[in-house]
Amino acid sequence: MDSITSPQPCPNTVSVRRNPPRRGRPTPMKAPIPSQLEELLPTTISDPPLPTVADQAPPSESLKVFLRIKPIVRTITAAACKQLGEATRSRAKNAWPQNPTAKKNSTKEKQPAKKIGSEICISVTDSHSVTISPPPSLVDSKKIKSEVYEGFSHVFASDSLQNEVYEKMVKPIVNDFLEGRSGMLAALGPSGSGKTHTVFGTPRERGMVPLALQHIFKQSKGRDCKFSRSFYLSIFEIYSERGKGEKICDLIPERVDSGLQSSSKRVQEVMVSNAPEAESLIACAMLKRATSMTNTNSQSSRSQCIINLHMKRGEVSNQPDDAVLTVVDLAGAEREKRTGNQGAKLLESNFINNTSMVFGLCLRALLEHQKNPKKPLQKHFQNSLLTKYLREYLEGKKRMSLILTVKPGEDDYLDTACLLRQASPYMKIKFNNIEDPSSSICNKRSIQSFSRIGQQKRMKPSAIDAQTEEPKTIGDGNLLLQEVQTNEASTMDKPDSIRSSSVKLSSNESLTRERSHIITQNFAKAIWRVLKQYKDKLVVAEREVESVGENLRNEMGRRIELENELEDLKSRCTCSKENTEQATLIKVEEAERVLESSPVDSPKSTEHVSEPICSVPEPKPCDSPKSAESVSEQICFVSEPTCNSPKTTGSISEQIQQDTDTLAQTNAAKCSPHQASESSSSHQESCINEAAEDQMPGTSVELGDEEAGCLDLKQDLVITQPADAEVEDTVDLKRNKPGHSMAEPSNPPQSHVKSRLASSFEDPKDEMGLDRRGKPTKPEKPKRRLLPASSSLLRDMTALAIDDELEKPKGVRGGKKSTVDDETKRTQGSISLLRLLQSNLRH
Ligand SMILES: Nc1ncnc2c1ncn2[C@@H]1O[C@H](COP(=O)(O)OP(=O)(O)OP(=O)(O)O)[C@@H](O)[C@H]1O
Structure with a gap:
């Protein structure tokens, strides 16, 4: 037995301590011994023997690890058989409880017969440590060394x-x-x-x-x-x-x-x-x-x-x-x-x-x-x-x-x-959280219940299958096993809510969960508030967008209205222009026909009725015949034919008509019908020329002829008989007499008027930059516009200087003798009219 239980360590091996032995702390200084006790005690007190490693008990709260070495089966000699006797045979396999099959094999266990000593790899160093030694084959090949393991609670040899x-x-x-x-x-x-x-x-x-x-x-x-x-x-x-x-x-x-x-x-x-x-x-x-x-x-x-x-x-x-x-x-x-x-x-x-x-x-x-x-x-x-x-x-x-x-x-x-x-x-390993025996039950229940969660979640299917395949009863002594099996069953049978409600968490766990729940709840509330604020802002923004859209629609409506108005204005301007031009041409032609058809010596030819339509300066009441003459020579320019006022124009035209009649009678008494006719014709020409020069685009110029009856009273331009027939005018008029031997045509005033009108009035083709054949023409200088009556009067007033010059002696004007044409030009209606005005002013 001794040879078996205490094997000799393997030779030629080096021991390596994996777990160094624990050494006891040095004994503190001895306390002084009271004097009364010194006599009772021996003079020299030997230090208590240091506890050996074998006597040191491991900490009670540490995991206890014991080591037991199985007896090795050795060659049983005759002497050994005697010593071992029945004791050796009793170590057969499954000695307790006796297994019949083991008895059959028990003989096999006894058969191996090997040497003892070199075949042992582990030896007991002390009751808490062992030494393992590799076999020589491993030492030579892999150079494995012996190892010492210490710290066991006890080593059983x-x-x-x-x-x-x-x-x-x-x-x-x-x-x-x-x-x-x-x-x-x-x-x-x-x-x-x-x-x-x-x-x-x-x-x-x-x-x-x-x-x-x-x-x-x-x-x-x-x-x-x-x-x-x-x-x-x-x-x-x-x-x-x-x-x-x-x-x-x-x-x-x-x-x-x-x-x-x-x-x-x-x-x-x-x-x-x-x-x-x-x-x-x-x-x-x-x-x-x-x-x-x-x-x-x-x-x-x-x-x-x-x-x-x-x-x-x-x-x-x-x-x-x-x-x-x-x-x-x-x-x-x-x-x-x-x-x-x-x-x-x-x-x-x-x-x-x-x-x-x-x-x-x-x-x-x-x-x-x-x-x-x-x-x-x-x-x-x-x-x-x-x-x-x-x-x-x-x-x-x-x-x-x-x-x-x-x-x-x-x-x-x-x-x-x-x-x-x-x-x-x-x-x-330490057991730090050992439950108190008095509270072992409740803790065990809570731990088991808590472990139920993890088991339910992480239970292998194989384990569940194992339970379902082999349903067996679990006793109270197998609480943990019972928990495992019941949890598997509840996992399959109960819903999650029932399972979770049955779980009792420990106090720490419940506090932790409650805290996390509160944190999550507060976080959710904060997110909810933020989302609510964003929603309010979104509503406000939508309202602003709606108001801006409404304003935009209003502005678009106003823009459309303004565009319509602008188009109406454009269309009106275009229509009035075209209509005015057409009417002007028609009336000029009519005037020409009247001039051609009317006798030159007609005493009534001097009676021109003018009817200003609009913006006509009110003629001053004429107390004398001269004033009436001045009035009769007024030229009315109408800039805006659309601004007609029938009542006003009617009264003014009647007054002018009266003045004109009076003036015509006076002129008739002074001048012969022939002169009057010539004067009328020349004056007409001058007026037309003047009007043609001053006509604005779109203005109509009409000739008034009461006797012909073909002239409209409401005409834009009124040409009246000059009150005073000048010498030059007479000369000019004589030249224009029918049948008078002149190089010019018999009716030069008409042709002159016609030509001047043709040149003064804009042809639609000319406006478009086209000639009469429809070909593009060169751009011409802008035409003079027909100024309103006030402007014409001012201009006439400024022209008084010219009249002064005309009144000057010929020698004073440079000694140049004007030709008949120049005189004809000077006898234009404007000059004569201005002279009349000047004479009126002098009076
Ligand atoms: N200390 C011992 N004294 C005498 N015989 C022993 C001792 N230990 C084991 N045996 C014998 O060794 C044989 C094997 O032992 P055992 O069956 O207990 O090993 P095991 O570790 O349980 O093996 P397994 O893990 O394969 O079940 C048995 O026949 C048994 O009687």
Whole structure:
């Protein structure tokens, strides 16, 4: 036994300490001893021995990690057989509960016979540390060095017994459980390393569960009925059939007495009252557990087995209730090369390895989160059904202990080293938020309810399928499992509102949610106010746009009206111009015809009736014949034919008519009819010439001839008989007598008038820049416009100077003798009229 339990370290290896040993703080200075006590005490007080690393107990609030080394099977010699005897044979696989199939394979376990010493890869340094040494082959090839792992709660050597393990590892957990604190023990390790052996043991070497049951019922036996407690046992496994999802299987036989089980639960939770009864149930459950033979283990577990012992206290008791002791026997990690699994077994191996990996990831995430609280806790527990079930433990909210089982063989170096590297950091995990036993129930409920949300959202379909495929009852002892299954069912059956209403959040969570809700509400209100302000501004802007549009429409209407007025004015101007020109031409022609037809010596030819139409300066009342003459010579210019006033023009024309008649009678008495006729003709010519010169475009010029009766009284231009016949006029008139021998035509005044009119009146073609043939002509100088009567009078008044010059003696005017033509020009109507005016002024 000694040679087995204390293997010699491998030679030629270098030890590397991964976890340096914890040293106790130096003892502070000794306090002075009172003088009275010095006599009682020895003079020299030796310092208390420093606690060794082995004696140092790890912090109670840290995760307890134990290490157990499986005894190695060595060559059994005859001497050894004697020493080992029955004890060696009792370490066969599945010693407890006895598995008939294991007996067949037990002989195989004893067959390997190898050397001891060089084939051992792990050695116990002390009760809290071990040293692993690689095999020589790996040292030579990969230069791997020995490693020391420290800090274990306890290291159980290969010769350790089950009772020893229980006392140091499980008993503290059981004591806490009996005090109402839940706890868990999980066994980790490679396949065939002794997990199942440690947890369940054999009839001879009872494992942790039988020992715990024995301890629990022993403690509860002597209690008063007032403080009586009841225990409920449940066993189930999580497995994967051919790697297709995870399933939960209740391992409690269905034939159990119904009086002891809760029929309402899917996973049976059987009440147990004593240890043998509980052990019997466990033995039956182990027979039901999925196992298989591999190259590493004749009866390898293919599932994760969970055993729950739920303690319920009596109603009378005020002690905390509902503590749960959980023991987990994980399926061991496997290497394909070593197990030789293929097909369905290989798929099972993958599931097992995956679960072990997730379990380790959860613990590593918890450690990292505790090292750096700012780093959020990774939720690896969602990746497997086992970790979901053990979530509270994996998040550090409940106490748990780990038992690592390793094989010391040389061939197991890789598995052992891998496990130690992976699990040694777990020792640093702290349980900071352990719930108080008195409040364990409400906290557990709230946590379970809170975890329900994440489980509902993140539950794998495979897990849900597993539950639906295998409906089983869950006992009160399997609260977490019950939550998982009920949540899956509620996810499928209940709507979200019902599910959410059933969730009870913890106080912190509810406060956080309430705060976020208030913030969101205030933010929504602020956005609503901003949108409302924008809406008001939009309404105002729309109103402004409407008013501007209305103003624009009004302006457009006014513009259209103004354009219409402008077009009307243009059309009027054009029509009046054309009409005036046409009327002028017609009346000129008529005047010519009158001149041609009327006798020259007609005494009435001198009687010209003028009827100013508009803007006619009022003639002064004539008291004398001379004044009447001056009036009779007035020339009326009409600038705007449209401004006719019949009444005014009528009265004025009548007055002028009277004056003209009077003047004609006077002239008739003075002059002969012939002279008068000539004078009239010449005066007509002069007037026409004058009018033609002063005519404005669009003004009409008409000749008045009362005797002819063809002249309109309402004419624009009135030519009257000059009151005084001058000598020059007479001469001119004599020249124009019919039948008078002259070079000019017999009726020069007419032709002259005609020519002058033709030249003075604008031809429409000329206006358009065309000649009579329709060809474009050269631009001519603008015509003189016909000025109004006032303007003509002023001009005449200014012409008085000319008359003065005319009155001057001929010699004074430069000695030039004017020709007959010049005299004819000077005898134009304007000159004679001005002379009359001048004479009137002199009088
Ligand atoms: N400490 C021990 N003393 C004597 N025998 C042991 C010890 N540990 C394990 N064994 C024996 O080793 C064999 C394998 O052990 P066990 O089945 O417990 O390994 P395991 O880790 O559960 O493997 P798996 O994960 O494949 O189920 C068993 O026959 C068992 O009796």
